[in-house]
Amino acid sequence: ETGVTQTPRHLVMGMTNKKSLKCEQHLGHNAMYWYKQSAKKPLELMFVYNFKEQTENNSVPSRFSPECPNSSHLFLHLHTLQPEDSALYLCASSPGTSGVVADTQYFGPGTRLTVL
Amino acid sequence: RKEVEQDPGPFNVPEGATVAFNCTYSNSASQSFFWYRQDCRKEPKLLMSVYSSGNEDGRFTAQLNRASQYISLLIRDSKLSDSATYLCVVNLWGQNFVFGPGTRLSVLP
Numbered sequence: 001e002t003g004v005t006q007t008p009r010h011l012v013m014g015m016t017n018k019k020s021l022k023c024e025q026h027l028g029h030n031a032m033y034w035y036k037q038s039a040k041k042p043l044e045l046m047f048v049y050n051f052k053e054q055t056e057n058n059s060v061p062s063r064f065s066p067e068c069p070n071s072s073h074l075f076l077h078l079h080t081l082q083p084e085d086s087a088l089y090l091c092a093s094s095p096g097t098s099g100v101v102a103d104t105q106y107f108g109p110g111t112r113l114t115v116l
Numbered sequence: 117r118k119e120v121e122q123d124p125g126p127f128n129v130p131e132g133a134t135v136a137f138n139c140t141y142s143n144s145a146s147q148s149f150f151w152y153r154q155d156c157r158k159e160p161k162l163l164m165s166v167y168s169s170g171n172e173d174g175r176f177t178a179q180l181n182r183a184s185q186y187i188s189l190l191i192r193d194s195k196l197s198d199s200a201t202y203l204c205v206v207n208l209w210g211q212n213f214v215f216g217p218g219t220r221l222s223v224l225p
């Protein structure tokens with residue numbers, strides 16, 4: 001399945017590095033999401049973009065910076081991360097709706113990030 | 117109270133067994149509900165949406181009880197390939213999703 005792709009799949013970085021995660025969806029969706037999944041914890045929603053506008057930012061530290069240039073691409077820019085930021089970072093997309101009709105999400109394979 | 121709660125398990129069942137997972141949610145205004153499965157070190161994959169009238173997809177049956185704010189997933193005739201973590205997901209509106217911590221299932225030969 002290649003509906004939602006993420007690169008890189010694995011990333012090791014030092015605390016002073018700057019790196020970016022990329023997500024691309026081929027489903028014609030309008031909403032995209034970043035989630036963090038740490039060991040033994042539920043998925044944590046980080047950011048939501050709906051029709052390229054950021055609609056959610058769940059108190060994420062500023063060392064994580066999202067960018068959504070169009071409805072097919074989503075980036076997560078990383079700088080001066082901490083070891084506790086090591087986790088699986090998942091991108092998802094959904095058709096995107098306005099109003100109260102609920103959406104359905106589809107996930108990419110994730111980027112496994114290790115911060116040394 | 118956590119927004120979405122699940123029994124973490126693990127549930128260890130023999131092949132062919134029937135197993136049921138429960139999920140409770142705290143926000144009575146929640147609009148839609150889903151079950152996802154997540155294999156080890158993989159992404160969550162949509163298993164099924166949960167409709168008010170209950171719905172079935174092969175060996176899987178999902179039920180919703182809005183009055184009790186409770187969702188269930190029943191798996192009949194368990195297969196080895198059903199071993200995974202099952203995530204309960206609640207949507208309040210639009211793109212506002214909350215994931216439960218997941219219930220781990222191991223189907224044993």
